[in-house]
Amino acid sequence: MTAIPAPAATAATDGPPLIVEHLTTSIHVGSDRHDVVRDISFSIGPRETLALVGESGCGKSMTALSVMGLLPAGVASVTAGRIVVDGVDMTAAAEAKRESMRGDRIGMIFQEPMTSLNPVLPIGFQVGEALMQHHGLTRKQARARACELLERVRVPAAADRLDAYPHQFSGGMRQRVMIALALACRPRVLIADEPTTALDVTIQAQVLALLADLQEKEGLAVLLITHNLGVVASVADRVMVMYGGDVVESAPVAAFFARPTHPYSSALLAAMPRIEGEGGLQPIPGQVPTLTEMPVGCRFQSRCPLRIDRCALLPPLAAVGGDPDHRVRCWVRMDT
Amino acid sequence: MNAIPATPLLDIRDLRKSFTSRRGWPIARTSVVKALDGVSFTVGAGEVVGVVGESGCGKSTVARVALRLQEADGGSVNFDGADVLEASKIDMRAIRRRMQMVFQDPSSSLDGRQRIVDALGEPLRVHGLASGAAVRPMVARLLDEVGLPNSALDRYPHEFSGGQRQRIGIARALALGPDLIFADEPVSALDVSVQAQILKLLETLRAERHLAFVFISHDLGVVRYFCRRVVVMYLGRVVETGPVPEIFVDPRHPYTRLLKVSSPEPDPTRAVAMTFQEGEPPSPVDPPKGCHFHPRCPLAIDRCRVESPVLRDVAPGRSVACHLAT
């Protein structure tokens, strides 16, 4: 059994494994350009989970794909900002360099466990493939390592299932395979884009528990994308709320649920159905404007109950309640 | 809300449905999936009954069989005194006017090549409720009822968002003025805020039209908000039924309990215990003997492995299929 060299970067850099500064991502519609992600900055330390929440279409996946360098070619591109993964500036790097980072230092888990695995390749091969690519393992070595990985994500009888195909696995098991695949090269950063939305609640619980466990052991920095605030409450350290491509609120998880400050954040919490206790299910009036109709300034203004004239100017992301970690982008709610 | 009337509007008794599928290469083998294995429940007029359970447990099949979109293998479905499963083609037309369905997947349930005005106008025309120029205003009224603007009339389904399409599906189910709607996971594909909009809409319709709903979901939070009573299913069988607040406060069946603990609450102080529940949901092709849930059940005893529990009353209005429940 070959020992996989621990990522060299662990020693080289002490800073956060993932730093994103002033990221702006645009999509091109004909000759027009629209920012789907506007000036986002964040960083995630080892063992930290940053949850990115927001309504469908607010730009969460675009953020993730920008970080991975997997934006759909010809449709979207990073137009400003810097992304540093494990000390490497991904925005400046050549495609070959980015390729060598992907799967090795940074991994990603996608939403749909049903379609994210290649149906015609055996599980074991798919898990070990990145190792052959990045660490030059032989097929046999990769296979042995894949077996270990599958055991780690608690696929029962892993050794027997290396040659199985995705369709022979249930949804939850497939998502575990995805996790094993993303973690194969022991990356320092893991992006999980709605990893459990397609799963039943009982399976969701299993997968999230597994993820938390692995994160603890491997020291991963996790960017968890979801729109399920319940999941956020259960696993995240910090929360970042997006609306229309802007970060509207960023806070430690406890502070966020205790004092959701941006009107959109509180509306989102109010819309969430709860099993126990009171409240919930207050819909947010109106709809997210489409990209072409985004208002100037604060993008939530068209649906905001607190709208004032000043909202026509984009508010800065400013601290609230004297807590430097809790920041909000709202003229009304920010500390003055 | 409304009291449960003496004779229920919909009475499903011991409904059974198996699917045979032939798979394998090169020689196909036949396997049988018991999608419904003796399902019974009732729905009163204007009542909302939730059906919960995980994916593949047979929730959609109940609706399909009750509407005769698929033929049942056994059991009976009684709708307002009429035997649905025995009804003739002509009777069925009448029954279908009163019993409608909102489909799970809003995009696949709409004909992509039909404008909304045609999609909603067609049932009106076919059933002679309107014709010619009268159709358009009627459709506009329906759209208004589900909160869609007039401008939606001449658009195609793909030009709407998921939430809007789901509203169109609801408007279509409403078009014939039914008494009962099977809503098959009408919100599971939607975002929380849109989900809230739809649920509000359904609630309004229920109140205004005195509609009864069979509300299929696997999200306890949603069911808790919208339903009066709930039926919990597991692998083709009903494992627990009861009124909503009670069943969530005090679930009696271990599966219902598992569902409850697994559903995360948006409150970090009450973060659910994310556990590795042992075992996977068993395959419906080859369900475990005895109680279907026993391989995942922390309390399972030997009896559970051989004898399947029957659904029995444990409290007024509550029944459970578990040997150990009290």
Add this chain to the structure above:
Amino acid sequence: MTAAAPPAPQPRRRLSVLGKALRNVGLVLGAVIVVAMIAAALGAPWIAPYDPDAQDVLLVLGTPDSVHWFGTDAFGRDVLSRVLWGARVSLYVGFVATAAGVVIGTVIGVISGYYGGIVDRLVVAATDVLLSFPQLIMGLLLVAVLGASLTNLIIAIAVTAVPAFIRMARGSTLAMRERDFVDACRSLGFSDFRIMFVHVLPNILDELVVMASLWLASAIRTESTLAFIGLSVPPPTATWGGIVREGFDNLLDGPWLALFPSLAILAVMIGLNMIGDGLRDASDPRAPQ
């Protein structure tokens, strides 16, 4: 709820199918080619520089020049005129045979796929039998039985198209049946006929159109093949296949004779395929605009 009524979506500039089609260069180009060919065929009596049947013993196999752009054939007839007149027959045979095959095959296929059961089994069995004949041989046999004439040629080609379209329409219908909207229609009390032909058919049409465009081209080619065996429309009527066939006899003395009608076939094929692809893209709501 009323409070939550979504704002009326802005009247975005919406592209109709036609609008999208126009944006699709391939479709436009294809349409231009095909329309030009059809126009040339229809206008042959006026456009053709010479009588297509006029023989000239002094001009046998004349090379293309400024007088006879496409040269002359073994009877001294003007090839350009014959190609133009030939388009009438070849396009007619292609379109009518394909249309007949598509319509019959599709109707049977949709009904068979929609109802399933014993009817379906019989249809599938019959289709299997027809498809067990090598396509060309089937055409040959039929023309041999029926005799070579325009109508019989069309019948022979259509007969080979029918099973292919049955199979395809049936397959697509089966797939459509899985979609909820068919069940939605049933739950709304629509008749089977309405569901099959108002709902299922339009949804499988784009695949059929693509296949029909390929088939049309192959129908034109089949005509030329039958002409090769000598079983196309009787002379002196010009058909592309017939001209190619005569060209084949004189391939070493007058290669242009086979070349020009072959190029005409190629042009139609390219045009039709572009139209087929373009229509599919245009009618696909998710295709990039």
Add this chain to the structure above:
Amino acid sequence: ETVLNIGMAAADIGQIDPHRATTTQDKPVVSWIFNGLVRFKPGSASLETLEPDLATSWDKSADGKTWIFHLRSGVKFHGDWGEMTAEDVVYSLKRAADGKTSAFAPDYAVVESIEAVDPVTVKIVLKKPIPALLGLVANYHGGNIVSKKAAEALGADFRTKPVGTGPFQIVEYKSNESLTLISNPNYFRGKPKIDKIVYRFIPADASRDLAFSSGELDIVYGRQDQRWVERFSKEPGTVVEVVKPSELATLYLNEGMKPLDDKRVRQAIAYAIDRPQIAGFKGAATAVPAVSVVPTGYLGTDEKAKLFPNDIAKAKALLTEAGYPNGVAIKVIQTSLPTMLNSMQIVQSQLKKAGIDLQFEVVDHQSFHSQIRKDLSGAVYYSAARFPVADVYLRQFFHSDSIVGKPTAVTNFSHCAVADAEIDAAAIEGDAAKQKELWKTAQAKIIEDVCAVPLFEQLQVWARKTTVDYGYTFEGAIHLGPVITEATTKK
């Protein structure tokens, strides 16, 4: 090993049973395998050149009815089928005279008896004297001598494995592909210099030409076409030979069908046809305008028969007279064979000028044969070469016994019956001059009645590489192809 590759324009062989072989692709092969009592001199198609073959000499009785043939002795059949004796000759000729085993039985109707006098002598007695008896025992059609033992033993298989005494014998037949023959080491004129002949069936003209150009064929069947002859004449190392006999292409007009039952309509057709132009299309190198309803060079052909000239005005006038001022339409069953179809297209175009519309119903070749024999076609285009005596041609095409539909039918498609008396009389006429006169009258009557319009005569075309030397001058091919003899060489 010297291998001669010969390319033939056919999909497959038809029949190589010599008593049944009638098609262009079959006859040359027959000539390599068999001998007659006498033979056409290699390279010739003329009766005048007949020379001894299996018979070394013959005597004729004074009344011309009894013929004695003295056979060459020691001639061996191919393989182990033993020596050729008078018994084989008797068997063969009887076989040729029997309708069940032969396609040429009618030719032998005149024979009274055939018997073996001794192993090397055969006596033939005729019912009446005929001018061309030697033709009947030549190495052509029924005159080919087969092995009695082999024919009896092989039965139906004899069709593909015939046994003769010729310079070559069959070793392999691949259907649709080729026929391979090897030299007969015991051939009585000496072992052939060519060891093997591969006779390939290459139906596509262009492919055949390319194979010849690329050197894969030594001898190739040529297209009867001016341009073909010109093109290959220019090719280095190639000799193109245009040889007799010619096939006469004729348009037979069905007198039993309206409007052709009207003689004026038939005459109009005859006037509308421009013979030289048709020959012009075909090219002077291979085609000449027809001279009569019997091909040139046959015994009895009237080389100066009075044919109708081309006169469109007259044709139109005749039509008007017949009551068809707006022209007539005639249904014609037409084969899909390109050469025949092409010629008919010229005819069609010529007749059109006179307002006569030939409406083709194109069918495949077999249907054509079947339908014209069912009397379904208004006009029949047919091209044929026969045994070079006028009688055969006249009898098959113009005698009332041969009218299609009758049990005795052969190829009288026009229902022609105007010259029966002359044809019959000529057949038994002992005096050559009188006989010739009778045939001439018959031809004149047929032409005058417009039973048929003769169109053009087409010569055979063959090309060979200069490396091939037939061993004789190739001027005529009674077998429609070159005879490969013991003397043929390939460098």
Add this chain to the structure above:
Amino acid sequence: MLRFVIKRLLLAIPTLWAVLTTVFVLVRVVPGDPTIIILGDQASEASRMELRQRLGLGKSILSQYFDFMGQILHGDLGRSLATNRPIVDDVLAVLPYTIELTIASLIVGTVIGIPLGVLAAERRDGPADWFARIFSLAGVSFPAFVSGILLLMVFSVQLRWFPVISSANAADPLERLRALVLPSVNLGLLMVAYVTRVTRSGMLKALGEDYVRTARSKGLPYRIVVWRHAFRNVLVPIVTVVGLYLGVLIGNAVLTEIVFNRPGIGKLIVTALNQRDYTLLQGLMVVSAFAIVVANILTDLTYGLVDPRVKTQ
């Protein structure tokens, strides 16, 4: 596996029977009979009649039909009317040629069609895409007899790389292979359009799939993503179209066989039809229908190889 094949063959019996009956009826409706071929055109009607009786063509259609079926049931294809040779011999003589040509053209069709399709999909709407689409159509537009002659003129006569008569030196395996090149290119071109099309649209779909994104997230080079991850999934529709094409090829081979002077089932069928050699024609149709059935079985078996979802369950 074997059981599957046997089962499928048994299931094909009704199909074969129907094919046979259709052929039987069709050929007897076509005018003409084999007597012209056997007796030549100078024979009298009487001797033709006599021969027809002898060949059994005078019997009632029904009894001819039962005779024929009886024969087939005994596994005997009978003898050719024209040559009197056992049909099995004729078939076996040409079958190897047909099989090798079919396989070789399948290879040509896929070897050209697949990369072209992949290229077209990768460069959707770019010049490469247009080139691939138009080039692939050229193969279908030129009638096989024209393209065949063009190939011969260039490669056999001018360059002398390949023989014109492709059955000339059948004994030497190397020569035989050489002779196979041009015919298989000619026939294979017919397939290219279809293979390119299916590959292109399949690849377009596959490249948009989630698993392709997953593969890219592993940092795999694009080549590998395309060929290992996307392309593997397109094999199923390709196999389908190739399978369908087997049948088409058998029929369309006629022209190629004629032009390149190859023996083959297709050419034999046409000859048999032209000679009204009913027994041979029937025998050949049985064989070709059977070949198509076998092709279908092979296709089904191949699905299992290229798509694990079919194989395992």
